[in-house]
Amino acid sequence: MAVPPGPGTSGSVQGPPRHVLVPLALAQFICSFAGSNMNVMINDISEDLDTTVQGVQLAITIFLLVMAALMIPGGKLTDRFGRKRCLVAGLAVYGVGALLSAAAPGLGVLILGNSLLEGIGTALLIPPVYILTTLYFTDTAARARAFGAIMAMGGIGAAAGPLIGGLITSGLSWRAAFVFQALVIVVIVVLSRRISDPLPPEPGRSFDTGGAVLSAVGLTLVVAGILAADDNGWLTAGLLVLGAAVLAWFFRWIRAKERAGAEPLLSMSLFRDRTSNLGLVTQCLQWMVLMGVSFVVSAYFQVVRGYNAIQTGVIFTAATVGLLASSLAAERFAKRRTPRTLVTTGFVVTVGGIVTLLALAGGAQSAWASTPGLLLIGLGLGVMLTPSVNVVQSSFPEEQQGEISGLSRSVSNLGSSLGTAIAGTILVADLAVGSYAAALIVLAVIGCGGLVAATLLPRQRAVAGQGSGR
Numbered sequence: 001m002a003v004p005p006g007p008g009t010s011g012s013v014q015g016p017p018r019h020v021l022v023p024l025a026l027a028q029f030i031c032s033f034a035g036s037n038m039n040v041m042i043n044d045i046s047e048d049l050d051t052t053v054q055g056v057q058l059a060i061t062i063f064l065l066v067m068a069a070l071m072i073p074g075g076k077l078t079d080r081f082g083r084k085r086c087l088v089a090g091l092a093v094y095g096v097g098a099l100l101s102a103a104a105p106g107l108g109v110l111i112l113g114n115s116l117l118e119g120i121g122t123a124l125l126i127p128p129v130y131i132l133t134t135l136y137f138t139d140t141a142a143r144a145r146a147f148g149a150i151m152a153m154g155g156i157g158a159a160a161g162p163l164i165g166g167l168i169t170s171g172l173s174w175r176a177a178f179v180f181q182a183l184v185i186v187v188i189v190v191l192s193r194r195i196s197d198p199l200p201p202e203p204g205r206s207f208d209t210g211g212a213v214l215s216a217v218g219l220t221l222v223v224a225g226i227l228a229a230d231d232n233g234w235l236t237a238g239l240l241v242l243g244a245a246v247l248a249w250f251f252r253w254i255r256a257k258e259r260a261g262a263e264p265l266l267s268m269s270l271f272r273d274r275t276s277n278l279g280l281v282t283q284c285l286q287w288m289v290l291m292g293v294s295f296v297v298s299a300y301f302q303v304v305r306g307y308n309a310i311q312t313g314v315i316f317t318a319a320t321v322g323l324l325a326s327s328l329a330a331e332r333f334a335k336r337r338t339p340r341t342l343v344t345t346g347f348v349v350t351v352g353g354i355v356t357l358l359a360l361a362g363g364a365q366s367a368w369a370s371t372p373g374l375l376l377i378g379l380g381l382g383v384m385l386t387p388s389v390n391v392v393q394s395s396f397p398e399e400q401q402g403e404i405s406g407l408s409r410s411v412s413n414l415g416s417s418l419g420t421a422i423a424g425t426i427l428v429a430d431l432a433v434g435s436y437a438a439a440l441i442v443l444a445v446i447g448c449g450g451l452v453a454a455t456l457l458p459r460q461r462a463v464a465g466q467g468s469g470r
Helices: 018-048 053-081 083-102 107-136 140-171 174-194 209-230 233-259 274-304 309-315 317-328 330-336 339-361 367-393 398-428 433-455
Strands: none
Touching (some): 018 053, 018 083, 018 140, 018 174, 018 274, 053 107, 053 274, 053 398, 083 174, 107 140, 107 174, 140 274, 140 309, 140 317, 140 367, 209 233, 209 398, 274 309, 274 367, 274 433, 309 317, 309 367, 317 367, 339 367, 339 433, 367 398, 398 433
């Protein structure tokens, strides 16, 4: 399916269409920001809404889980209703959720606004961000630049979320942080008015409701099982087994749909590309580490060390600086090194950062002891976020961009929710130095798993629109 001529769709590496790139990058920023800025509000929200650290962790995890569970259906809906329409609809739902969260009288309403509505809005708006980027930027270098900018903003949103959230919370209140999100949404809506959809919607296209339900239920059960680990081992085992069974049922469902000639939620062909599969694994593990470290360090310094929101946010400045520096260099890295080299290097540096964080910050009295480790973590993640996404998106032709974008974002957000759930469950079981170290060690092991997956990536560069490593 050819893309109609438009700004940035030629093969030449002329200036990227900023009227497209800016709102898309901002959209990724605010969604990533939402996933991490609550980490520095743990004490404030707990006191104001009369809840606990576990309550705030639950709200954060549900938000990330809703995104993961609905991202695949959200990607499919872009084909039916159009990428631009889904983007705007998602922004509207997100904005309503942010305002509702700002006015929340209790944890239940906060979960409704932040975890559910903002999660649903994100699942609608993020797939169009990646589909539109892939369609507008067809040249390999231009696409690397565009994804570099978007992933940089996403990484900055996740890494700087604690700092920005801390500044707003300390200067005004935690509720003002949600008003800030709503204001950014308004800016994105205004800027996105100039975006046109390169491909027409297909209103008559079928939607696999059964597959959407099965995938959402399966992912929810898996994450719920991890969250229950500190309370009931048998419940955890039961939920994990049930979740795995539902996900197995989901894959049988979509295989049966394909054999019957119907369109499933996901095509099985998406899982036959070895390079893409490895890229998806690295994406999942990257976000597990990023969001896991963010929650663990934030909770530890606030609850155990007694730091306020802004002090905790300042601690994360090092990670933000590192991630920004390496993400903005994505295009230069892409020209000189293969995705395999970049992702491998990123995991090595990130794991090294976690080890440094453990060695220097565990028993130190000064918060500045965390700076070297967080800087390395930021640098490592920034190096590999963009090539992982580019490998996956570039492995499939334009007609499959809706599916692969939804799957890619779902996998990344599943990693975010799993990272928060796993590391947070270890930490809140016994908020002390020992559990802090244990949580970071688990995250380091997860990072080593990502390193293994990265070394299995092919040495050649991915070519847009062509599957590689089949």
